[in-house]
Amino acid sequence: MIVNKSMFPLQTGFGVISKMQDRFATLQMQLGTGEKASKLSEMGRDLPMSLSVRSRLSKIEGFSANIDTVKLRLSFLDKTVTRLDAMEAEGRSAAVQGQYGTNNINMATLPGLSRARLDELVTLLNSDVAGRYLFGGSNTDRAPLPDTNVLLDGQGGKAGFKTVLNERKAADLGDDGMGRLDSSLVVGDPPVPGPATASVVTLGEDGLHPFGFKLSTISSTAAPSAVTYTSPVATVPPTAKSLTVSFQPAPAEQIQSGQTITMGFTLPDGTETQLTLRATTAGESHGGSDEFIIGADSGETATNFQAALNAKLVSLGETQLAGASNFAASANFFNGAGEPVLRVQNGGGGFGNATQLRVADATDTIMWYTGQSPAVAAEGLGRLNIGTNTATNSVRLTETAPVSANHGFQISSISPSTANITTSYTAANPSSASATFAANPAAGETVRMTLTEPNGTTRDLELTAVTGKAGAGQFTIGATVGETAANFAKALNVVASEAAMTAEGNPRQSVTAQVDDATRVAYGIQGNESGLLRLVRTMASLSVETYPTEENIIASREPMRLAAMAVADPVQRVADLAAYEAAVVADRRAANGRYDAMAIRQQAQLSESHNAERGSVEILTMELAVAHISLDTASQRHVNYKAQLDNLLSDVETVSKEDVAMEILALQTRLQASYQATSMISQLSLVKFL
Incomplete structure (x- = not known):
């Protein structure tokens, strides 16, 4: 019998030892890193699962990054909209009808305070986060508004709001100051030979156009046998309207002291106003602007009525019409969604006889808002x-x-x-x-x-x-x-x-962010939405309207007083001084009336009755809150899902260090035994065997 090493093949033993050494190295790496493999190729059958889980985790990281970015922007928008809501409340209380303050301090300070709020409003609407402007819809690369000076005063030959306002005021007031109304008188008493006829005062619009007073109603407390009238009638297609007041001649009943005639008017901004003229006798008259004197006959009464009517229309033109014209001009210049910027078309003889508006463009007029805006808007039925x-x-x-x-x-x-x-x-x-x-x-x-x-x-x-x-x-x-x-x-x-x-469409959809596979959060805001537009229009209107102080009124009428004092005739001097006092009172009344007209409209524009409208500051706040809630919900969903995926990935890619340590100890024992057996076999001979 032959005894040699062929009975114990060393090559096989070395191969087994090599595999155990490789496994030992792998176990040492796993013990040190806790990972199953150092390369994807070493994952084996766990590779598809690992790649799938990692792909999903990568998507979640992308969604989470979007959520963090949008949360930052929403946080900024939330603070901005909160401030806008506060400005709206401040604006409501800034001017109150009849509250002029001590020495008319409220009238003096209102324009400056409104200008400061307008400055702040423009700054807020031009807000950006990391160079991304937030109030221009999808146009995020540039500020949506020019600065306040450019808005009000214009730039580079382009008209600003003040120019558009002056044109509109002239068109609404008319050349004679009567708000584009004409009055005429036909005296029928005393008559020429023949039967007595009524004396008729006719008041009519001077044409079919959007400017000035528009006749709407008329009524009287006088007996029908004394005064008759015709009401203004709207026609289809529309035409210029008119009304008449007829004073019946004797022996018919005449208008009595204390009885009134009232006319209603629609103003350029869509609001209504009225004037009431009260009949009075010469002895009872106080010289007020709201009365007319009953004459000796119907012709004289009609003449006095026409004079009082004309004077009252001029007074209303300086107050109610001026305020309405201001807000109408702000609606023309600060155009809303789906509307162009409008200006008065010069009638050829100046703006006082203008008959139509025209579409302005960027070549001659400052465009107040250059952010994203729909071409068709729901309000106004798409024009x-x-x-x-x-x-x-x-x-x-x-x-x-x-x-x-x-x-x-x-x-x-x-x-x-x-x-x-x-x-x-x-x-x-x-x-x-x-x-x-x-x-x-x-x-x-x-x-x-x-x-x-x-x-x-x-x-x-x-x-x-x-x-x-x-x-x-x-x-x-x-x-x-x-x-x-x-x-x-x-x-x-x-x-x-x-x-x-x-x-x-929906302005919120102008900017969206993907926060989940099937979820997009919409948080776009366009600077010309209704609530923001009301703020801009109101603050701009209030900031450019000024009111004379008591000192200004006295100073402007001083030449009249000095001229009266220089009159030698004492009777005439008293009359002239009385006229001076009446003029000062009229100036005060005009200033107060214009302030009241602006205060009423400011209250109406910023009223809480608009809170439920699309695009109001309150609706914006609510919709941004909904977007924030959607973000929080998606974020929490991702946190929970990521935890599940991390656990799954851990099961696939990581090992238990305790199990690895035990396997290493067992492998070390096997290796030591293998080393010893191999060493002994490598030295085996017949002598040693025997």
């Missing part, structure tokens, strides 16, 4: 108007003048006439479409109007006649043709409103 002519049972849809190619819907077409509905389309500027009901339509007759947005998108307004209750896109056939036309007009208003709302 459309719906009118109904009850005499012809016709419903007319027209574009708002002046037409802007970049703002609002343009009417493109209307469907052909049906058996009972005659349709027509006029492609003039502004264009219009109308539907006239010759008879009640049959169920199923349809009218379709096509609107075009500035970007070329078209929208159809389709209305179908139905019996019974109308649903979406339908109008009810009424008992009469007139009722059907009215139902059609209401349904047209609904579909036009829906189209405008869809075209406008």
Whole structure:
């Protein structure tokens, strides 16, 4: 028998030892790092799971980074909107009708305080975080507003708000200061040979335009046998309105002392005002601006009434009309979403006889807001108007003048006439479409109007006649043709409103952030939303309107007083001094009246009644809070999910150091035994074997 090393193959033993050494090295690495492998290739069958989990964790890290960024911006927006809400409250209490302060201190300080608030407001709306502007919608690379000086005073030959305001005030007041109204008198008593006739005062608008006073109502407490009147009547299509007041001649009953005539007017900003003139005898008269003296006959009474009416209109022009004109100009200059900047078109003889507004552009007018803004807005039906002519049972849809190619819907077409509905389309500027009901339509007759947005998108307004209750896109056939036309007009208003709302979209969607696979948080804000716009318009209007102090009034009337004092005739001197005192009182009344007019409008613009409107500061606060809650919810969801994934990844990629240490001890024992056995075998011989 042969005994040698071939019975104990050393090569195999060395291979086993080498594998145990590799395993020992791996275990030492695992003990030191706690990781299962140092390379992906060493993960084995756990590799797909590891890659999947790591991919998901990477997505969560990206979402978390977005959340952190948006939280920073929302925190800044929250503080800004909170300050805007405080400014709104401060503005409401800044000016109160009838509260002029000691020595009219409130009147003196209001413009300066309003200018300071406007400065702060512009700064807030130009806020940025790390170079990203937050109040320009998706236009985040530049400030959405110019600075206050440029807004008010203009720059580089471009008109600012003050210029637009002066033009508007001139257009509203008119050259004669009567608010674009004309009065005339026809004296019928005493008569020329023939029967006595009434003396008639006529008051009429000087044309069809958006400026000045618009006649709305008239009433009188005098007996109908003494005073008759005709009310102003709105027509379709619209025309300049007028009213008349007729004083009946004797022996008819005459107007009595204490009886009144009241006229109502619509002002350029859409508000209403009125004047009341009270009849009085010469002996009872106090020389007030609200009275007229009853004459010896109806002709003299009418003459006195016309003079008092003209003077009162001038007084209202300096107060109520001035305030309304200021706020109308702010609405023209500080344009809202879907509206262009408007200015008065010079009538050729100056702005006092202007008859229309024009669309301003960046070549001649400062654009107050250059951030993102929708071209069509829900408010104002996308710059459309719906009118109904009850005499012809016709419903007319027209574009708002002046037409802007970049703002609002343009009417493109209307469907052909049906058996009972005659349709027509006029492609003039502004264009219009109308539907006239010759008879009640049959169920199923349809009218379709096509609107075009500035970007070329078209929208159809389709209305179908139905019996019974109308649903979406339908109008009810009424008992009469007139009722059907009215139902059609209401349904047209609904579909036009829906189209405008869809075209406008949601300002919040102008800026969004992905915070989960299926969740985007919307937090965009556009600086011309309704609540912010009201603040800008109000602060700008109040900051440019000034009121003379008592010292200014006295100083301006001083030449009149000195001239009166220099009169030698004592009777005339007393009369002239009385006229001076009356002029000072009138100046005080005008200043107070203009302050009151501004205070009333400031209160109305910043009233809490607007809190529920889209785009109000309060709604913005709520919507930003909702976005913040969505972020917090998504963040917590990611935290929980990440913890689960970390545990799963730990199971896949890490090891228990205790288990590794025990395996190392066992492997060391095996290695030592292997080393010893191999050493002994390597030295084996027959002698040693024996």
